Amino acid sequence: xxxxxxxxxxxxxxxxxxxxxxxxxxxxxxxxxxxxxxxxxxxxxxxxxxxxxxxxxxxxxxxxxxxxxxxxxxxxxxxxxxxxxxxxxxxxxxxxxxxxxxxxxxxxxxxxxxxxxxxxxxxxxxxxxxxxxxxxxxxxxxxxxxxxxxxxxxxxxxxxxxxxxxxxxxxxxxxxxxxxxxxxxxxxxxxxxxxxxxxxxxxxxxxxxxxxxxxxxxxxxxxxxxxxxxxxxxxxxxxxxxxxxxxxxxxxxxxxxxxxxxxxxxxxxxxxxxxxxxxxxxxxxxxxxxxxxxxxxxxxxxxxxxxxxxxxxxxxxxx
Amino acid sequence: xxxxxxxxxxxxxxxxxxxxxxxxxxxxxxxxxxxxxxxxxxxxxxxxxxxxxxxxxxxxxxxxxxxxxxxxxxxxxxxxxxxxxxxxxxxxxxxxxxxxxxxxxxxxxxxxxxxxxxxxxxxxxxxxxxxxxxxxxxxxxxxxxxxxxxxxxxxxxxxxxxxxxxxxxxxxxxxxxxxxxxxxxxxxxxxxxxxxxxxxxxxxxxxxxxxxxxxxxxxxxxxxxxxxxxxxxxxxxxxxxxxxxxxxxxxxxxxxxxxxxxxxxxxxxxx
Numbered sequence: 001x002x003x004x005x006x007x008x009x010x011x012x013x014x015x016x017x018x019x020x021x022x023x024x025x026x027x028x029x030x031x032x033x034x035x036x037x038x039x040x041x042x043x044x045x046x047x048x049x050x051x052x053x054x055x056x057x058x059x060x061x062x063x064x065x066x067x068x069x070x071x072x073x074x075x076x077x078x079x080x081x082x083x084x085x086x087x088x089x090x091x092x093x094x095x096x097x098x099x100x101x102x103x104x105x106x107x108x109x110x111x112x113x114x115x116x117x118x119x120x121x122x123x124x125x126x127x128x129x130x131x132x133x134x135x136x137x138x139x140x141x142x143x144x145x146x147x148x149x150x151x152x153x154x155x156x157x158x159x160x161x162x163x164x165x166x167x168x169x170x171x172x173x174x175x176x177x178x179x180x181x182x183x184x185x186x187x188x189x190x191x192x193x194x195x196x197x198x199x200x201x202x203x204x205x206x207x208x209x210x211x212x213x214x215x216x217x218x219x220x221x222x223x224x225x226x227x228x229x230x231x232x233x234x235x236x237x238x239x240x241x242x243x244x245x246x247x248x249x250x251x252x253x254x255x256x257x258x259x260x261x262x263x264x265x266x267x268x269x270x271x272x273x274x275x276x277x278x279x280x281x282x283x284x285x286x287x288x289x290x291x292x293x294x295x296x297x298x299x300x301x302x303x304x305x306x307x308x309x310x311x312x313x314x315x316x317x318x319x
Numbered sequence: 320x321x322x323x324x325x326x327x328x329x330x331x332x333x334x335x336x337x338x339x340x341x342x343x344x345x346x347x348x349x350x351x352x353x354x355x356x357x358x359x360x361x362x363x364x365x366x367x368x369x370x371x372x373x374x375x376x377x378x379x380x381x382x383x384x385x386x387x388x389x390x391x392x393x394x395x396x397x398x399x400x401x402x403x404x405x406x407x408x409x410x411x412x413x414x415x416x417x418x419x420x421x422x423x424x425x426x427x428x429x430x431x432x433x434x435x436x437x438x439x440x441x442x443x444x445x446x447x448x449x450x451x452x453x454x455x456x457x458x459x460x461x462x463x464x465x466x467x468x469x470x471x472x473x474x475x476x477x478x479x480x481x482x483x484x485x486x487x488x489x490x491x492x493x494x495x496x497x498x499x500x501x502x503x504x505x506x507x508x509x510x511x512x513x514x515x516x517x518x519x520x521x522x523x524x525x526x527x528x529x530x531x532x533x534x535x536x537x538x539x540x541x542x543x544x545x546x547x548x549x550x551x552x553x554x555x556x557x558x559x560x561x562x563x564x565x566x567x568x569x570x571x572x573x574x575x576x577x578x579x580x581x582x583x584x585x586x587x588x589x590x
Binding site: 066069070071072073082084088089090091092093094095096097099100101102103104105107108112115116117119120121122143156159163169 | 329331332334338341342345346349352353356357414417418420421422423425426428429430431432433500585
C-alpha cells in the first residue's frame, strides 16, 4: 500500500533487547480517597513493543493509563513518558490515546471530529488515511450519535492515531464489540505495530492480550502479579495444572519441556504447563511410581486468583 | 538517564501563532456546529425569548409604552438579556458538565489541545448565539413592532448584550464544574428562571414588588438589562460604569469558582 510509506519507519527492531524505555511507572502508588488503585507498581513500555496490561475490572488498568497520560498524578513514585513529564506538551504531541468515554459530542460528523483532533498535532496524518486506517471511509459523513457501538470505538481509535503518534495508549479498545469488530480492530492495531508504533493496551481478555502483545503484565487489585511473554502468561493462567506424587526432584521436573512452573504442595508437586499431555508422558516415562495424578484447567478468573495468591505469598515471604 | 532514553526525549515544540490560531478557530467552529445541530439547545435558547417577544411585545402590548418607551423596543432589551443569559448558560454549563462527567474532556486533555481553546470556544460560541438571538429580536421588532433604531443605537445595543454574555458564560463554567452531567440542565433552569424574573426580564422592573427590586440589585441580569435599556433610552439613569463594575466583579468570582472546580477535577477520577 502506497500510504504506508508516509508513516514513520519502525525505529527499533522488536528483537532489540535493550530497546529504550518510552514510558514507565516507578514504584507508583495512587489512591482515590479510600481506594488504593495502584500499590507500588513498577512497569515499563519499551520502544516498538506492544504491551498488554491484563486484569479484571477495577484492577487498576485505567488508573495506570491515566497516570501515563498525565491526567492524574501519583501519590508517590515517578511516572515518565519519553524520559520526562507526561503532561509536557511536546510529549503529548507524540502520544495518542483511546479512552473509555461515556458520551462523545453526538451532533458532529466523524470527519469533523477527526479534523479537529488532527489540528492539535504538528504532523497529522491526512484525513483520508485516518479514515482508511480506522475503517471509517464509508461513515465519514455520519454523525457520531448515529453510529453503532463498534463504529464509535473505531472513531475513538481514529482520534488516537490521527496525529501519527509514536506511542499509543488503548484503554479497553474492544470492550463491548462483537467478535467481527474486535478482529477488525486487532488487525488495525497490528498494522500500527508494523509501522513501528509502541502500543500499551489494557484488556480483560487473555485472548486479546495473546493475539496482540509481545509482553503481558497481569494486574490485580492495584499490583502487577505476573509479567512475561504471552506464552509464559498463558502457561500460568489458561494452561493446565498437573498434580502428582512423584519421586522426581523439583529440578528434574522443571527440566521437562513445556513446564512453566513447579511448586511443592505438601507431599505432591504442582506443575503448570500450557499443554498437559507431553508433560504427563514424560513424567510417566521417567517415574514408574508416579501416583495421585490429577489434571485441572484453570479459567481466567481462577487464574487471576491464583496469581494474586502467589503474589500475597511472596509478600509474606518478604516480610 | 541512559543515553538511549535521552535520544527518545521529545524536542521542544513551539506551535507557530498561525497554527495556534487555526486550533482556536476550529475548536470554535465545531463548538458552534455542535450546538447549532443540537435541537434541544437551539429550541430552548432561541425559541423561548423569541416566542415571549412575539406574544408580549408584538401580539399583546405593541401599542403601549413603558416609562415613555414603546413596549416592542423596551422588550428587545429585556428579552435580549434573557436570551443572552440562556444562550450563555446552556452553551457553557450543559456541555461542560457532560464532557467532564462522561469522559470526553479527558480525551481532549490527553491530546495536545491547548487547554484554553476548549473554554474560549465555549465563551465565543455563546457570544455568537447571543448575537443571533438579539439580531432576531431586532428583526422581529423592526418588521412587526414598528421599532425604529438609529444604526448607532442598534449596534450599541447588540454590542452591549454580546459583551454582556461573558459574565453568564463565566457563571456557566462555574456551574459546569460543580453540576453532574444529568443534573446540569435542571440546575441551570433553577438559577436562570428565578434570576430572570427577579431582574425584571419578564415583568418590567417598575412593576415588581419592592423586596424583589432590592434582591435584583445583587443580580447580574438586572445590571445587564439596565445597560441595554439605557441604550434604547429606557434606563433608570444609574451609573453605566457601576453596572459594568458589578458584571466584571461577578465574572471574576465565577471564574474563581470554575478554577476551584478545575483543580478539584484534576484528582477526582476513578478507574
